[in-house]
Amino acid sequence: MNKQPSGAPLLSVDHVTVRFGGLTAVDGVTFDVHEGDLLGLIGPNGAGKTTLMRAIIGVVQPTEGSVSLGGESLNGLPIHQRIQRGMSLSQQLVKPLRDISMADNVALAAASEKTISPLRALLNVSNAQELAVAQYELQRVGIASMASQRPGIQPLGVLKRLELARALALKPRLLLLDEPLAGLNSQEAHALATTIAEINQQGLTIVLIEHNLGEVMRICQRLVVLDNGKKIGDGEPRTVMADPAVRAAYLGGDALGAAAAQGQPSLETHHA
Amino acid sequence: MLAIELIAQGLIQGSIYALVALGLTLVYGLLRILHVAHAALFTLGGYVGVMVCNASGNLAVGFFCAALVSGVGGVVMFRLAYQPLLSQPPYVALIASIGLFIASEEAFRIIFGAQGMSFTNPSLEQQFVLGGGLQFKLAELLVMLSTATIIGVLAWLQSRTRVGIACQATVSDPQMAQSFGISLRQVRDINFFVGSALAGFAGVWVALLNNLVEPTMGSVPSYKALAIIVLGGLGSVPGTLAAALLLGVIEAFGTIYLGDILDRNAIAFAFLIAVLMVRPQGLFARS
């Protein structure tokens, strides 16, 4: 894996526009992610964050604009090739394979070199190496003790960590997290957010979509704010949240976001 | 043969396909199950229609009983075979359906004999001459007419009544269907009943057109029906009708011009595969 020459961004989103029929979900969004960043992608419901992430990962193709990883354009590439170039995604809806243990789930991700082609996969049987990697990643996210258990009966908090471990086992250059804290109670969310921050401190570049603004403010060094498909904020968390345009977007949208935007647990009117 | 004769032939055959395919599209659209046993309900309708008509002397009563019995049979199949298997992967219901289908064909053979059954007094045989050298049996005209009427009514029901909209909705959004105040189970029962009744109805028509009901007559129309529902767009009544009629016409022309290379069934499926290669979502798929 090449280290980028300092200054050049790891991920470059360049005037990306995504249109579905008459609807413009993402409109000319541009921002860069540098190595080591922990970037939060936020905005009210329907702002286009998920669509943008899907455009980055390859589930949808941008109508205009391009996405580049490490200087190379990803346009037109299918999902698995983008993953092989060094990205990984932890999905919002966690869907581990039910028939195998959590360790085996993570090991499957760890085997990316062996599974790169059917022929190579056919010629490789041993999974000792991959299980070791799985154990390491499960340890990193704090659920190593349950490695041999099946995912089916686990609580959501554990599943979210499993999903994170799976994404980490791919040894990515860039980790994308789609609402990693969704559905967790405040304690679990706080703990998982701390884990994410630690992983970032260990050197991994992370971009996350999240609605839990409290945690986002705490761990992210940088925020990009979307509203109605457009970028309306980009920078240091406090500065961005103090921006009247951002406040207005949240006030016009979901109430929880609005409250957090104003830095208060309850709703009170404030003059911009 | 004149092109117009071929088109007419194709439309007649297409009408039969449409009646059978409609039941299938209602089921597949709903449950994503390849309801192969649908063929058995078609054949059942044929048998019931012939028996009742022979016993009562009244063709209309025969039609009515056939539709009713097949309709009920369809609901029974749903409750017995598919409902318990909804949580399983789709191939489970498929194999169960195949088992039912094979067993049904055999049951017909054992109960009614392999040679088949005929009308004692075949009716609707009178010839009608339309312009342009076209000549039809009354039965052929009526099958087209009744198909058009039934499907027209169904399409209207689907878009205008609460039940109909709920049926359409269950395909794409089961929760929304329930908000119409109609339970999922009711919708499924209705779908199976209507679809199966149509198949039974079609069975009597075929019995009339050929003056024969035999145990395996359901197979081929059902296989084609599977192709038709793919072409026509799942759950879409107008789409299914269009695809069925189109297929009937393509087959009519195809057997004349391509008969040396392909047999009739192969033509139907060659058409299907060709369409899917160009338009993988089907001919009339709704986006």
Added chain:
Amino acid sequence: MPAADPEVQTMNYEISLLTTMAIAVMFALSLNLITGFCGQISLGHATFQGVGAYTAAMLGKAGLPFLATLPMAMVLAGLLGVVVGLASLRVRADFLAITTMGVGFLFVGIVRQQEFLGGELGISSIPDHGLGRVGFMALALVMCIGVAALSMYIKRSWMGRVFNGIAEDEDTMRVLGIDVPRYKLAAFAMGTALAGMSGAFYTYHLNFIGAESFGFVESITVLSMVVFGGIGSVPGVIIAAALLSVLPAWFQVIGDYKLLVYGGLLFLMMRFSPNGMAGLAQHVASTKWFPTGGRS
């Protein structure tokens, strides 16, 4: 070889039965690769057995020895398998079954109309394979065991693990960096090539083939064997195929009702044990002898 001795005749019957079983097991295991391991429902698998059978028949009548027809049968069947695989990658997942069904009808429809392929009457008077009855059976059994061993190996390898993932959730597998289309094609290529091999054996076993032996009914029969045995389970599929392939022979007592029984069995198995015989075995094992529950 004339067999006037009644004892030899009985043996001939059993040898023939075993050969039939071996061919059926080979055929079912080949579908198990595609449908059981990789989760792709094929309703037209008999086509590939047919391609192998016709290839062997044509080559055999042209003078090639049986053993030489085997690799050709596999190659041609596998090539067509890749073509069909590519075509089915284009369509939606639920259309895959219907597309493969269409391929089946297309195959039968085309073959039936070609005189050089025997037309409606099929191809008969296939030359003798020269191995003798027992030798042929032995070879069939050996190849059958080979296919079973290959299946077990694939299951334990990383290919098997990936297939398992694709069968359960192929979208997630893409997000894990797996080239899903390529794996599906690999499954198709291997499964159809092995079906072709079973077809070559079929030709030389029966000395006669016709297009209708490789139609929709045969495709759903072999699929039923795979599902009845327990989709993905190699031992289950072996047993199911062995049993169901000679069911008509065993059930001669019931005779007239055999298809009724067959259909009924399929239905009941799906209704009460969707994981087939393998599922039943697991259920029994986990409740009777291992109360704590065994690992699958």
